Amino acid sequence: MNDHEIFELEDVVLQEGATLRHARLAYKTFGTLNEDKSNAIVYPTWYSGRHWENEWLIGEGMALDPNEYFIIIPNMLGNGVSSSPSNTPPPYDNARFPHVTLYDNVGVQHRLVTEHFGIEKLALVTGWSMGAQQTYQWAVSYPDMVERMLPFCGSSKTSRHNFVFLEGVKAALTADDAFKNGWYDEQPIKGLRSMARVYAGWGFSQAFYWDEVYKEKLGFSSLEDFLVGFWEGFFLDGRDANNLLAMLWTWQNGDVGKTPGFDGDHVRALGAIKAKAIVMPAEKDLYFPPEDEEYAVGHMTNAEAELRVIPGVWGHFAGGGLNPEDTEFIDNGLKELLDS
Template sequence: MKLRHYADRRLCALLVMMSVGLCQAAEQQRVNIGSLNMTGGKISRCDLGYRTYGTLAEDRNNVVLVTTWLAGRTSDQADMIGPGKLVDTNRWYVVAMDAIGNGVSCSPSNSPIAPRLKFPQFGIRDMVKAQHRLLAMYLGIDHAHAIVGISMGGMQALQWAVMYPDFASKVVTIVGTPHPTERDLQAWNAELAAIERAPGWNDGNYAPGTAFKQLAAIHNGYLWTPGHRAAKTVGTSPAPAGTLPATASNQSFSTVDWYRQLQAMTSFDLLRHGDMAALAGKIKARLLIITSEQDRMVDPAPSKALATQKRAQLLVLNSDCGHMAPACEAGQVNEAVKAFLK
């Protein structure tokens, strides 16, 4: 029975690969990857969402994985994936993956068996483990040319490089981090506290339409520098869609999902069992690390230290846009990523 089940999955993977290899596709797709043991317990069923773009090369050497940021979905990535964009689908076959807890993949907001905070706490490691299972067992992909991630997506990209060091040849992390600093944790824990203290939170059992205004204010405050906010009203000058986390102004992302993804970020730390030299030694992939010098959401110092230790390619942005600098400096970022992926 097990062998037949595995054969069925391999046949499904072959059919998927045959179909996507013929044309460009970008529709939302989901796969049930089965039960998953996570940080806070076991979930008996986990569906993972993904989208594919471009054409798979005959030798399958042009796969690029793209991960999602905090409160992000693959549907938000339209401005970074496509012909001539950050990840050019004229050259690369892109698999964009919805992270656990984003409301598309298995999440507190959509789980019929473990709704709301009954959904176990998960970590960045669990996100990557699930993605690896999807790729290897259901899509038949056992190697990628590169993995690209922004913010929390950059944390996933680095986790990939550590957990599966032979899977990808290159890794791009943009305003991510291998090690949250006290400054980072202060910002992320402030958002958690804003959720927990909001009127109507009720341990995640909030009523539809409940507003989390303090969460939006805190999150937007950390995304931008004070100087940028003083010069421009963020509400009338939003960053381009799909380039970085949303400004949390429309509450379209479920707060209970946001809460669990924040917990995943606060529990993430690739230096937990060693120093930066040890971490660099675990990573085989070539790295492109892009940081924002004035980032108030993610401290650039650990990423810069990893770049030095690994002798990786480093691009430091100095825009007053803060964490949103990759959006404000999109041209510079796009050129750096395109050159690195070649």
Template sequence: MTAEFETFALGDVTLQSGETLKHAKLAYKTYGTLSSKGDNAVLMPTFYTGTHTRNEAYFGPGRAIDPARHFIVSINMFGNGLSSSPSNTVPEQAGHRFPRISLYDNVVCQHRLVVEELGIDRLALVIGWSMAGCQTYHWGALYPDMVEAILPFCASAKTSPHNIVFLEGVKAALQADCAWKGGDYDAQPVAGLKAFARVYAGWAYSQAFFRDGLYRQLGYETIEALLQDWEADHVDNWDANDLMAKLWAWQNGDISANGHYGGDIARALESIRPKAILIPSTTDLYFPPEDNALEAERMPNAEFRPYASDLGHCAASPGKDPAFASFLDRAVADLLS
């Protein structure tokens, strides 16, 4: 498995906001081969600080999703630095001038890639963690006749008010750096990115994770070592405006915020006819299991299947918890059987 990817040119795309994303592109990678019946396609969107390469932790030889049996399509969301993003777009839309792109916009464009470029008319499964899971709900609501099953984990169909407030905190930490300059920075706002990472880390894990020293199981001698690693990841790997573009999409995530459902979240959930298993982490601080339980009550073919963990949201982070990988594979197998 390598980092190479392909690019699908969308042309100029009219967004929900009414703005136009110029020369839009989606970066993606496929694994395996589409069957002659076209019935083995699995779609994986990407999450907030992820690209298609990090999705590779969720499948592989002998796993429930296996390139030997499935055609896996891993699509990078807008703003992640590979698909159209503030850091790589045309000059007139670069940086803070990048248009607002919603999760709905992402999924509509992903649908174009799947149908127009790859010739797929059925998806056996759409699956994803965190923001990728939020996009997974959108696939179920927007294309229920195309999707056989969905498996969002540590995600939600609509970003909760508390989740929005959490994101306001990390956003404020980044933007307080004088180098931010309203997004029109000359160099990356390093102090802001470090502050962003430190605030984020406190929400990504549970209270018990820190109280019981579980960070040592992840290779950190101290909490400070963990925080410094989070700082380095954000400074070394992420553009500040890219993070802000995706953060806006996350805060405004809502499967009903479109012309199909007119803001009626109950009706949108009831329209998700594909089989579904909703997996929260029992200690997730911004996608709590209570939210998924309420969603499952509205969805006609959904099972609520929480995963007990003290790792918080990061229980499902690639490579963090081998037991979660087994738990996820059982759920995938149940949906694909």
């Protein structure tokens, strides 16, 4: 997929101390930036996602309408399109790729928005999952720049339970002998398939499986067909093991309290947010549950913030663009927020 542009970052000093040299931020835009540069939206990617996998929420007549807004999709560092283990030259290649934080990701996105496009205000930042984490980070890092935010199925701080879930995913991937501590010659297929099986129990809710929604709505013929055809296929679709591990580290260490100036105080960081917000967890999300986001909204004391729960059985993938009813719910929230 070469339908994107590259912003050359040169050398980026990361929050953990390493310097990512000749760093590159891949991005795609939709629509046209208006004369006063007031119609810009940033819509970051998610764990393992690439820019084209965000496009389901963009279209004529939708909230993210390219006829009205200039929409920027920046690819997260580590996703295989921006600078990543799989495309970085030695010495920081493959298993030696440095640790990247959400703060680092948003920092380079900010450079793209301000240095390249000359944008001073963002009408909206939104995103799913790790895209939601980056949405929170934008609003904390640049509170006077972000006018509105709608994070869906994500969090401002990775919970301990979420951390443990990701440890299981990581263990399944790296147990494959072919992984070779990250210095593999070919993708560790057994590990990727095992990772998919672990992830399958978390991405959708118990009710989704009880009701066999994978048959009725997604067209899979059996549970095993779904586990192979959807889940194994998902992680075998051009996804690199070291890239997945790099983004997993970013996710596990997500916390807006680690933003410089807050000394690790998550609550104080939430209090710095000024953007008008609709926060949208999914009713049955197993690792970003609504009660966590209710806590976050309760501490966004300087923002006009609302918790609005996506109903239904789709769990985390309520935010993945698979279910038209969930897409409509998210889109309606975005429209309301943008019209405010």
